Amino acid sequence: MPSAGVPPKSRREEYADATRQALISAAGELFASQGYQQVGIEAIARSARVTRGAFYHHFADKAELFDALVGALQEQAAAKVQAAARAAPKAKRISAGIREFLEVCCEPAYRQLVIETAPAVLGTARCREIEEAHVYGLLIDALVGPAGHNEKARANAYLAARMIGSMVCEAAQLLDNADDPVALKAEALKLVESMVGTLTPDKSRSGSARK
Template sequence: MTEAFKTRRAEYADATREALLDAARELFTAQGYQQVSLEAIAQKARVTRGAFYHHFSGKPELLDALVVALQAEATARVRAASAAASPSQRVGAGIAAFLDVCSEPAYRHLVLETAVAVLGAERSRDIEEASTFGLLTAALQAQAERGSAAAKNVPLAARMIGRMVCESALLIDSAEDEKAFKADVQRLVKRTWDAVTAGTRPKA
């Protein structure tokens, strides 16, 4: 009986946390992080202020958890797109998926625009390295291990390529033709990738 009660309580706690994250995601994206109060988030999630503080110390910690969740979703989508493509198309498929993610309002506003200002550059980098940028690093590292002559500083190359995609996503809203703009970005990023990994030779 006690074990069952603990399980139900844990399930309720998980549901409350997810409700708070969902509410924050919607409100922060629509209104902006600074404009949303704790009371508004709790009300949207249909929980008490006390329930909010049971899970998060305040808005910054809530945003941190939300950015981690958004990055995890992005990583899963990029990994799935790459895995579904043929070996020769995996890099391009991953880049296209990452650009699509970066273009979405929640990711763009919260991860690309708000996270650094609220969480700080160091924390934002840590989250990136454990998620989306980590995929780029792993892919480039695989190239380097096969004998790439160009990709000597893999973390730097991964961060530069990742930043190209992120910064390009911030310009999509002002593009006259979004589809053509995305195609241009994908070509430029792919050319950069090819230049970084130029000279790859299988090891004997």
């Protein structure tokens, strides 16, 4: 339902939103199954059951659509991480969020599109912008904790979040071909949580994820 004071969307706006989402969903399925380079705009439009004209109404090119797809995947990942953190006891929220992030990174589509393909298509700088608007932003806020107003604390938390996130993503890629993925996952989590303890003071470790 629309929020109080916000006029409901017109049918044209609802149709436009549905078309945009259909294109993002179709692209996600095709890119995951065939690879980004192998999929053309015509195939995406056909899979979404829209015209090429409709595609270009929403996106300038395939790269812009991919950018929107990565943003959507990161938004979904952040929602899962946030839910896991909120469900955990206060002192365990960072660990719970990291564990959930590892689970997300192990999802084939996320690993392929966000971790492996996105840096090559969108560039490292743009990938960082999207990450920090979603999952990494949650981790940074959690690591800063009550010292959020302190510039130095936030800079340290940023560095720690980037390092921890990189470890999680790397672990997810290693798990794909591991002889014993269960054991490797447990060891990876132990190492990441140990790093959290090393990089953050006690008062930050008890901080909660962004609300």
